[in-house]
Amino acid sequence: MEVKVINKQKFLAELGRLLTFMYEEDRQTALAMYSKMFDDAVDEQALLQFLVSPTRQAVVLARSYDAKERKLQVHTQTREEEPDYSDYDGQFPPFILAIDDLQQDAAARGIFAPLEEQPAVDEDQFSLFDDAASQEAPAQESAPASAPQVISPAPPAYQESEAPLPEDDNAPAKDSVSEFADAVDAFLADFAIADGELVPNRNDRPEPPAEEPDGPVFDDQPFQLDKLPGQENISPPEPSLDGGEQLSLEPAPMPEEDELPQAEEEEEQIATVRKARVFPLILYIIVSIPITLLGVALLLIPTLLWLSLAVTFVSAGVLVLTAAFAGFTIFADLMIILGLAVILLAIGLLFTWLFIWFIGGAIAGLIRGVCHLGGKWCYKEVAVR
């Protein structure tokens, strides 16, 4: 299979083509942030391996992009010359946060050049600090104090809110987008982009980077994103939260994960098509129509009989009931007449139900059975790939 060699230009072009669901301002912002990531990357191939594919990034952005919210924002920004994300309820849009998380994650993996001169540390030695999340290493390498300066691609309108942020003491901060992105990453590892389409990757795809298995493993439990003192402006909008409390983000379902394998299975499945056998069908129609009409006519006789009996008994019951309240003054006679009226109405109800059962059950069942028998005898199933 052809392996597509991809570089920054191809990645951004493909990503820009996939982000057409976003508003133009947001799309340009997202592409600018990705372009800045490439500019800041020490090794472009390492960054490409980290980002995996434009499709994956498009899925990440689509997952975090709220079109309704952005519609309101874009409409309010139409009079402004450049997008101002600072008035997004005082916070950044989620898709910017998703890209920012990617940048921080990439910075933590050492993909970006450090801003300050630091002693050269072998890449393997970073893994020494991975397990100790509360150690000082993450604070030095992936701390937002350095990350925004190194990889901050945000527009100037919201750069001021990216103040140096203290690192979380317990665990690296992740949001639902990052968790979702890891799940999509595992799925897309088996695919590659060829001619703008997602094609399955057999055995010619290079192995994923060695850091991948060492990355954080997330379970299905909803995780907590601690709101840091300087992060109030870049946390995702959550209307039900009080300021200063923890954000609880539920992992969202991933509908895209199963679509492509299902599509492949459907293509490989052998479909069956019902084809009519013309001569038996014509013969069956010629024979079955008179027989069906005869059966319906025979069934109509008891049906009409039940109908006439039902009408008779119900009308007799109603007449007796009205007579009970009009012409009888003695209690004993009144009880006799009421009892008789109830009995007549009960029998009338039984006959009415028999009439309905003959119409809806017997006659309709006869017609349905004839059609089913015709379909069984006069049609055959042919396998079609």
Added chain:
Amino acid sequence: MKSGWKIILLVVLIALMLGAVCIGVGAMTGADFTRIWATLDDRYHVDMYWQYITEVWALLQTELM
């Protein structure tokens, strides 16, 4: 249809029992069937319709048999 049968039969059974109870109570409290029939005949002319039906039936029997 099966549940319809059950419901209808249940309603009919309850109505029949209720009617039987009413007739029993009326019979035990001194109801007179001749008086009841006379009242119904005065109101709906039941005897006249009954005689008309029996005459038509007898005529049909003599013509067809």
